[in-house]
Amino acid sequence: MGTAQKAVRGFALDIGSSRTRVWAPGAGVLADVPSGPVRRGRVTDATPHQRLLRRVADTAFGGALDETVVMLCHPVLAGPAEREETRRMVAGLGAARVVSVNSARAAAAYAGPSGGGPLLVVDLGAALTEVTLLVDGVMQDARLAEIGLDDLAEPGASPGVVVHTAAELVRELWREDTTGAVRGALGRGVLVTGGGALRLDLTGRLALRLGARLRLANDPATSTVRGAGLLLSSALRHPGGGPRRP
Template identity: 80%
Template sequence: MGTAHKALRGPAGAVRGLALDIGSSRTRVWAPGAGVLADVPSGPVRRGRVTDATPHQDLLRRVAAAAFGDSPRDTVVMLCHPVLADSEQREAARRMITGLGPTRVVSVDSARATAAYAGPAGGGPLLVVDLGAELTEATLLVDGMVQDARLAEVGLADLAERGGAPASLVHTAADMVMDLWRSDTTGAVRGALRRGVLVTGGGALRLDLTSRLALRLGVRLRLANDPATSTVRGAGLLLASALRHPGADRR
């Protein structure tokens, strides 16, 4: 942690920050100048909901102490959440982070964070499918903003419990994409499908899932670079923007 601490200090007077992705399987922390500071098993998290904040706070206190030193003054935490997380889920996570003492907590959904790191340059429509440990999400982004989304409380952990058969998870993901298409009145989903569906999460590393999904949808898939950490890395890019503009959105 000592090396990371030095890397985070930056020029005198610079605002410091962390990007944080608390997944159902892994908790990942990213910092400017240091990259991924932590990639560890998550504490009690079920279907994207933190059920016990204590293990996470213990981890984050250690990371924050290394990153921010003795004082968290002028610090920002960019906090990722599932696309369809409700206000209670988001507020519970924010309270946990606020207890660490940062000046600001800025929330961002996982799809926008992933697109910031792994999406194509320029605007236009983009479909992001996140095959996570306990959640599967399909999100339509247009010019970087969420237009529509679907979420299913099923993921890779369920495959392990059912003997590893991928068909049910592929079926779920494909159905969510098709439901977005049926609900779309603007043609954005069709345009996004032509560009290729961006697939992220741990499931993006499984050929048995991605090949079946591509076949079922009949479109090209684009796998995110380093899909397991693409969300927190994208949140890090958004954090850099927040650090440059201290008066930015404080959602």
């Protein structure tokens, strides 16, 4: 008789400036809690996040992560050093494999199929505003500003600040685009995600500023981690998508 193989498990992880979310196939959202020390999308202290993930592992996986694959979301313009630091933090828990995906691709995966071609993803987050141009699911260009919903809590702050920022980031992409992809993406409709997608005072103004139809992500606050979960499920089904030691 052959030796029985262990079932490969996994979860998706999105460490946002405001919330940290964990999603697992067959279980859905396992955690949706305030983030530990995070500054404008950058983890400044790994310890609280490791404790959270350890609690999730204990509850969902019996504490063992040696046969677990983690799909880790990161801001679209996170640098190699930043991505590697966060990856090491997660790998330090004993995960067999850590795979990274940018937040725009993850959000687009959750939005569902809309055919190939160009897609603009606008992420109105708590501490960051990100605009990404995807073509056939691959990131072609992106812009980021360290302005988000949390800044609207400042005295005298207006929603127009976030709207203006997002519109200017789109215009920057358009000015640098030599292929017509941005124009095509605007014609197809702009995917808006993040907590700001729930605010009509932002999305209504943004649609007017861009002169484009907006597609609001379903459950936009968790669309990134859910999309990463879908990509994880696909990776686990693919030959060779199981665990490998990082």
